Amino acid sequence: xxxxxxxxxxxxxxxxxxxxxxxxxxxxxxxxxxxxxxxxxxxxxxxxxxxxxxxxxxxxxxxxxxx
Numbered sequence: 001x002x003x004x005x006x007x008x009x010x011x012x013x014x015x016x017x018x019x020x021x022x023x024x025x026x027x028x029x030x031x032x033x034x035x036x037x038x039x040x041x042x043x044x045x046x047x048x049x050x051x052x053x054x055x056x057x058x059x060x061x062x063x064x065x066x067x
Contacts (some may be wrong), residue, residue, distance in 0.1 A: 003009055012026040 012024060015023040015025070
């Protein structure tokens with residue numbers, strides 16, 4: 001994103017609903033990683049062993065000494 005585009009973005013958003021406290025959203029979260037979801041998926045996979053179970057559905061015909 002260009003600096004000009006960044007300057008044109010609002011620094012804060014406010015969402016209001018009747019009879020509810022307002023929700024304020026800003027961009028002061030610091031540096032954010034885009035792969036955080038992958039960390040969660042990896043942790044779930046470790047616990048549920050999804051890929052291990054899926055791997056058992058396939059036969060590897062390669063010669064082990066050549067892998």
